[in-house]
Amino acid sequence: MPAFCRMFSILVVTVFLASCLAMPIKDPYSYSSAVGQGGGTPFASYGEGRITAVRVWEINNNYYYYYYYYYNSNAYISGFQLRYGSTWSPVFGNEGGLKQEMELFNNDDAIVEVSGKYNPADYICYLVLTTNMGRTLSAGLPNQVSFNFYPVNVGNELRLLSGCFNGAGITSIGAHWGLVYMEGAGNSTLETALETVTPII
Numbered sequence: 151m152p153a154f155c156r157m158f159s160i161l162v163v164t165v166f167l168a169s170c171l172a173m174p175i176k177d178p179y180s181y182s183s184a185v186g187q188g189g190g191t192p193f194a195s196y197g198e199g200r201i202t203a204v205r206v207w208e209i210n211n212n213y214y215y216y217y218y219y220y221y222n223s224n225a226y227i228s229g230f231q232l233r234y235g236s237t238w239s240p241v242f243g244n245e246g247g248l249k250q251e252m253e254l255f256n257n258d259d260a261i262v263e264v265s266g267k268y269n270p271a272d273y274i275c276y277l278v279l280t281t282n283m284g285r286t287l288s289a290g291l292p293n294q295v296s297f298n299f300y301p302v303n304v305g306n307e308l309r310l311l312s313g314c315f316n317g318a319g320i321t322s323i324g325a326h327w328g329l330v331y332m333e334g335a336g337n338s339t340l341e342t343a344l345e346t347v348t349p350i351i
Contacts, residue, residue, distance in 0.1 A: 166205040166308020178306065179328045182299035184313050186268045186322030193242045200330045201261060201308055202254050205231040206277055208289040209247040209319065225291035226273035227266075228319040232311070245313040252287035253280065259283050260307035264299040265324045267292050273319045282307075301327035 210225040229243025254260065259281050267276040267290070276290035301307070305325040311321040 155204050162308060176275070178303035179326070180302035180306065181327070182264070182325040184322045184324030185297045186274055186313065186320070187270055187272060188314045188322035190314045190316030190321050192312070195232050195239050195242065195310045195339070196236060197232065197239050199235035200254075200257065201232050201234060202236070203233035203238075203252065204261070204279055204287060205249055205251045206279075206287060206289040207241075207243070207245050207247050207249050210291065224276050225285065225293065226269070226319045227277050229313070229315070230320065237332070242301075242311075243320050244317070246318075248289075250287055250289045254281060255283070259285070262300060262307055262329075263344050264323075266290070266331065267294045267296055268322075269294045273321055274323055279308075296311075301324040305329065 159215065189304045205225060207229045208225060209228045227243070229241050230244040232239045232242045235308040261279050263278075264280045265280070266274060268274045274290070275294050276288070276292045278286055278288045280286045306329060307331070308325060309328045310326045311323060315323045
């Protein structure tokens, strides 16, 4: 991963941890370090409240030439979008290709694992988001190098995704975990995102 994206990831974690100092001790936080080559524009998702839905776009180019005995599989994640409460975040990456969407059922349904595959030379190839209810959204094709993100602390859930993207797709991705206070305090990830990247509107 380029030095710029490494520094960006460290900055995201530092700012988020600093914001946690003002929160009660009961809000443990953890970060799953970004994977991927990391070229392009840095991003950090943001919103108010719990993640309630997710959209992922995939480019899936499979070419079969039986007469010439040629096969090529080129699949990758072109973009994604998270819904916090009832409000969708901006699209990070782009909306090219096939869209997959999963809506979380209620306040007991939360994303607790982010896994998949990435090509160290270019894009995130495969992305799987799993909830504590055992429901999954998967996009792309399971090729290349595996990764598996989950919270260190019991009871935590996905709060935001960060990484980099270019004009074609997502080049790196990391996951940030924590608790959500439904009564108000500590609900927003906007401050963290604003202090680390230029917002995408």
